[in-house]
Amino acid sequence: MLQxxxxxxxIRYDAxxxxxxxxxxQDLPPVLLQIWQAVQRWKWVMGGIVVVTLALGVVATLLTTxxxxxxxxxxISREQKRVTNVEGLESEDTGRDLEFYQTQYxxxxxxxxxxxxxxxxxxxxxxxxxxxHKARPVVVGVPTNAAARRELENQVTTLLLNNVTIxxxxxxxxxxxxxxxxxxxxxxxxxxxxxxxxxxxxMDRRFASTADARTFLEGRLATLRQRxxxxxxxxVNYAAQKGIVSLEEVRGQNGQTQVQRTLASSNLEALNAALxxxxxxxxxxxxxxxxxGAAGANADSLGSVAIANLRQxxxxxxxxxxxxxxxxxxGYPAARALAQQVATLDSSIAREEGxxxxxxxxxxxxxxxxxxxxxxxxxxxxxxxGQQQNDSIQYNIFQREVDSNRQLYEGLLQRYKEIGVAGISxxxxxxxxxxxxxxxxxxxxxxxxxxxxxxxxxxxxVGAALALEQIDEGLRDPKDVNRLLGIPLLGSVMExxxxxxxxxxxxxxxxxxxxxxxxRSNIAFSTDHxxxxxxxxxxxxxxxxxxxxxxxxxxxLGRTGANVLVIDADMRSPSVHNMLGVSNAEGLSxxxxxxxxxxxxxxxxxxxxxxxxxxxxxxxxAGELLSSDRMGRLLNQLKESFDNVVVDSPPILGLxxxxxxxxxxxxxxxxxxxxxxxxxxxxxxxxxxxASHAHIYGAVLxxxxxxxxxxxxxxxxxTRYGDTxxxxxxx
Numbered sequence: 001m002l003q004x005x006x007x008x009x010x011i012r013y014d015a016x017x018x019x020x021x022x023x024x025x026q027d028l029p030p031v032l033l034q035i036w037q038a039v040q041r042w043k044w045v046m047g048g049i050v051v052v053t054l055a056l057g058v059v060a061t062l063l064t065t066x067x068x069x070x071x072x073x074x075x076i077s078r079e080q081k082r083v084t085n086v087e088g089l090e091s092e093d094t095g096r097d098l099e100f101y102q103t104q105y106x107x108x109x110x111x112x113x114x115x116x117x118x119x120x121x122x123x124x125x126x127x128x129x130x131x132x133h134k135a136r137p138v139v140v141g142v143p144t145n146a147a148a149r150r151e152l153e154n155q156v157t158t159l160l161l162n163n164v165t166i167x168x169x170x171x172x173x174x175x176x177x178x179x180x181x182x183x184x185x186x187x188x189x190x191x192x193x194x195x196x197x198x199x200x201x202x203m204d205r206r207f208a209s210t211a212d213a214r215t216f217l218e219g220r221l222a223t224l225r226q227r228x229x230x231x232x233x234x235x236v237n238y239a240a241q242k243g244i245v246s247l248e249e250v251r252g253q254n255g256q257t258q259v260q261r262t263l264a265s266s267n268l269e270a271l272n273a274a275l276x277x278x279x280x281x282x283x284x285x286x287x288x289x290x291x292x293g294a295a296g297a298n299a300d301s302l303g304s305v306a307i308a309n310l311r312q313x314x315x316x317x318x319x320x321x322x323x324x325x326x327x328x329x330x331g332y333p334a335a336r337a338l339a340q341q342v343a344t345l346d347s348s349i350a351r352e353e354g355x356x357x358x359x360x361x362x363x364x365x366x367x368x369x370x371x372x373x374x375x376x377x378x379x380x381x382x383x384x385x386g387q388q389q390n391d392s393i394q395y396n397i398f399q400r401e402v403d404s405n406r407q408l409y410e411g412l413l414q415r416y417k418e419i420g421v422a423g424i425s426x427x428x429x430x431x432x433x434x435x436x437x438x439x440x441x442x443x444x445x446x447x448x449x450x451x452x453x454x455x456x457x458x459x460x461x462v463g464a465a466l467a468l469e470q471i472d473e474g475l476r477d478p479k480d481v482n483r484l485l486g487i488p489l490l491g492s493v494m495e496x497x498x499x500x501x502x503x504x505x506x507x508x509x510x511x512x513x514x515x516x517x518x519x520r521s522n523i524a525f526s527t528d529h530x531x532x533x534x535x536x537x538x539x540x541x542x543x544x545x546x547x548x549x550x551x552x553x554x555x556x557l558g559r560t561g562a563n564v565l566v567i568d569a570d571m572r573s574p575s576v577h578n579m580l581g582v583s584n585a586e587g588l589s590x591x592x593x594x595x596x597x598x599x600x601x602x603x604x605x606x607x608x609x610x611x612x613x614x615x616x617x618x619x620x621x622a623g624e625l626l627s628s629d630r631m632g633r634l635l636n637q638l639k640e641s642f643d644n645v646v647v648d649s650p651p652i653l654g655l656x657x658x659x660x661x662x663x664x665x666x667x668x669x670x671x672x673x674x675x676x677x678x679x680x681x682x683x684x685x686x687x688x689x690x691a692s693h694a695h696i697y698g699a700v701l702x703x704x705x706x707x708x709x710x711x712x713x714x715x716x717x718x719t720r721y722g723d724t725x726x727x728x729x730x731x
Contacts (some may be wrong), residue, residue, distance in 0.1 A: 038469055041476070045468065046461035053460060057453025058446070065134070066441035069165075069180040070187035072195045073433040075173050076104050101173075105166050108177060108198055114160040115153065116197040117190060123160075124152045132183035133159050164194060174432060184438045191435035199429045217416040224412060228405040235398040242391040243384075268381040275374040282367035307352045314345035474675040475682070481672065481699050484679050485686060488526070488698035490669065491519035493545065495703040501548055501579070505555050505607070512552070519549075519700055520556035523669065526697040531557060532666035533639050535697070536569075538649035538658045540685040544673035545702030547575045550648040551610075553669070558609030562643035565602065567613045569661055570650040571622040574615030580605060587616025591634055592625040598634060599641075611642070623656045632664040652685040662694035670699040 039046065078100060107113070123129040130137055139152045160179075167176040177198075179191040239245070245262055321338040328335050475481060481489040493515045496504060504512035524531045537550035547570070554566040567588060568576035577584040582603055591598045591613075603612045619625055638645050647665055650657040662668050668689065672682060689696060 037476075038465055042465040042468055046465055049461040049464055050454065050457035053453045053457025054450060057449045057456075061444040061446050061449045064444040065182050067180050067182050067443045068184035068187050068438040068440075069178050069442035070184070070191040070435040070438055071167075071176045071178045071433075072191045072431065072435040073174055073176050074195050074198075075430050075432050076101070076175060077173060077428040077430075101168065105168060105175070107202075108166045108175070108194075109161065109164065110201075111157060111161065113194065113198050113201055114157045114164070116201060117160060117193050118153060118156040120197060121189070121193055123156045124149070128183065128186060129156070129159075132181035132186040133163065134182065135159060160190070160194075164190075179435075180442060188435045188437045195431055195434075199431075202429055214416060217412055221409065221412050221416060224405060224409040228402070228409050231398065231401040231405050235395070235402050238395060238398055242395070244391060244395055262385075265385050268378065268385050271374060271378045271381055275371065275378050278367065278371040278374045282364070282371045285364035285367040307349055310345055310349045310352065314342055314349065317342045317345065474678060475672055475701065476675050478701050478704070481701060485682055485699065487670065487686065487696055488522075490522040490526075490698035490700050491515055492674075492701040492704045493519075493549070495674075495705055501552075505552060508559075513556075516549075516552040516556050519669075520553055520560075523553070523697055527666075531562075531644055532697075533643070534635055534645040534647065534665040536647040536649045536658070536661050536665045536668040536694075537671060538661075538668055538689075539651050539671040539673070540653055540677045540681055541651045542573060544651075544671050544676060545700075546651070546671045547579065547648050549669065549671050549700050549702060550646050551576060551579060551612075554610050554644070554646045555607045557644050557646070558607055561609065563609050563611075563641075564644045564646060565611045565613060565638055565642040567638075567645060567647045568615040569626070569647050569657070571615045571619055571625070572650055572655070572657070574618075576612060576648060577614045580612060582612070582614065584614045584616060587614035589616035589619045589622075589625065591616075592628065592630050593619065598637070622650070623660065626657050626660040631661070635664050652688055653681065659688055659692035659694070662689060662692050667695035667697045669697055672699050672701050674701055674704045676703070 118124060121129075124137075135155070137152060138155050139148045163180050165178040165180070167178060168174075169176065177191055177195050179187045179194060181187045181190075317338050321335060321342060324332060324335040324338065330336065330339070475484070478489055478492045481487065494511055496512055501512065504510040505516075507513060520531070523535070535553075537546055537553065539546040547568070551566050554564040557564045566576065568574050569588060571589050574584055574587075577587075580603075586595075586601050588601075591601065595601070598613070601613055601616075603614065604610075605612055625631075635645060635647075645665075647661055649661045649668070652658045658668075670686065670689070677685075686696070
């Protein structure tokens with residue numbers, strides 16, 4: 001017997017029927033290989049989809065009306081250039097936010113800008129505009145009412161927004177505003193107007209925001225003005241009521257007014273100074289009054305000019321008199337005259353000194369009286385200032401209220417004036433390159449459309465392949481037999497034409513012979529006594545290669561020197577006689593119907609050791625014939641004359657023949673067509689066999705396509721069908 005099996009897929013003899021369907025990771029082909037195999041399976045479908053998509057892309061490009069795109073480039077600076085040095089409503093750091101430019105991009109595509117463009121260019125009344133977009137106005141002719149006008153303007157706005165494109169230039173503050181239509185003049189006109197209206201809208205928003213602020217501040221200023229007037233009136237009334245006259249006020253750093261001098265404090269200060277002086281004068285007068293000078297003279301008399309003159313004149317006369325006394329007697333007339341003059345001067349001096357002493361007393365009395373009067377006045381004003389200091393507590397409260405209201409009022413008034421001129425600034429949006437009338441269409445782009453069609457077609461092709469992979473539930477990979485069905489894989493057979501089967505079987509080196517020789521060896525390994533004496537070959541449905549497999553297994557057994565009988569038990573649809581080109585006038589149906597001499601019904605073939613028992617005439621009910629005991633007795637008799645009996649059984653689904661036959665044979669071989677019956681159908685068929693307690697040796701995967709030969713069972717280990725393997729295939 002052959003000692004060959006496929007090293008790529010060792011058979012699990014210990015695997016229970018219906019057992020674990022999980023495949024080991026090492027049994028799975030690589031992902032890229034699976035993808036490549038899927039592409040190979042559906043390459044014509046995928047290629048067709050790509051070709052059709054490319055053709056549609058080319059046709060659509062050629063049939064598309066050319067469109068022209070006009071582009072206007074603008075620059076949007078982060079900070080506005082101010083004509084005045086007055087802060088506006090927004091902070092200077094606002095433009096540095098990350099959201100600044102994204103906000104500008106959204107504003108460029110705002111509906112309000114589109115409406116401004118449509119109304120400025122009067123596009124609702126322009127047939128050229130609708131023709132440039134191949135659109136029909138929703139209102140034909142001149143709108144008759146406001147609702148129709150709004151509907152027409154809304155259509156214009158929608159068309160404008162659908163055809164405008166905002167393209168920021170990366171890493172710069174430049175932005176391209178592009179407009180597309182089938183009219184180059186219309187595209188350039190709208191692109192330029194779009195930028196103009198965007199700048200105007202930006203300025204309008206800025207002025208509108210300041211107008212709202214001015215309106216708000218006007219109301220606040222009116223309220224604060226009334227509060228300031230009331231607080232000032234309360235302050236003045238209180239000051240008049242309390243007699244507080246402020247002569248000097250100082251405003252501190254915090255804006256609060258502080259009273260430095262009042263009338264009462266100023267008067268008190270002046271009176272106190274006068275009192276100090278009057279006290280000094282009184283003390284001086286008192287000291288002069290009490291002072292006595294030499295010879296009754298005092299400081300006043302000594303200081304008197306008149307007295308000094310008199311005394312000087314007396315001294316002169318006394319000197320002359322002394323001279324005369326040296327020469328003459330006191331009675332000398334001249335001496336006597338001088339003596340009289342001296343006496344007169346003495347009386348005058350005495351009289352002057354007396355008058356001076358009386359004036360000093362009067363001055364002292366006046367000084368005392370003035371001091372007393374000033375002291376009384378100082379005491380009175382001291383009391384008044386003390387009272388005003390008590391009253392100044394409430395006065396300061398009124399003063400602080402006035403200061404607070406004045407600060408608020410002056411601050412809002414200044415802000416109101418600033419806002420009035422804050423909008424006077426150079427706009428931060430400038431036009432760099434206005435749009436020119438384009439001379440070449442921007443679309444359609446044949447090369448771009450072909451690339452898009454190629455990408456789209458490839459995506460559709462991949463999607464279709466994936467969908468077909470999911471829809472196609474048939475087995476393609478021989479390794480899936482054990483993983484999905486839980487039965488061993490005996491081997492796989494490449495797809496061949498029916499008329500080439502016998503030619504291939506007659507060639508010991510043909511791929512088909514190699515495949516069935518491997519299957520025969522694996523069947524021998526599936527039992528402990530070699531090849532079963534009797535086995536059945538069945539499948540899920542017809543035309544899966546069941547009859548070919550049964551006959552080929554018989555041929556492989558015959559080559560080992562065994563005497564083999566192949567029975568065509570598919571009496572409903574026999575095919576073995578057609579394969580061999582022999583008569584089917586008599587056969588198995590005759591034996592089951594009562595014919596005892598079955599030997600005369602055995603036909604020999606050109607293959608060594610292989611005989612055939614055809615199905616015979618089609619009976620009315622094949623199931624009844626197979627359910628009798630004659631089939632079992634027939635097989636027992638045949639096993640006495642033949643080494644091996646191979647039964648070609650009918651398909652499983654829809655028929656009871658195969659389960660009936662499985663009870664009289666040792667086991668069965670299950671034939672599966674590659675990419676044929678779905679896995680669900682295969683599992684259902686296997687469940688029917690297991691329900692009849694059939695012994696399933698394994699499965700044979702038939703009609704395996706050449707594109708699967710590189711990874712299927714028996715194909716992936718360096719030998720393809722047609723190549724000479726370095727394996728001993730002799731019996």
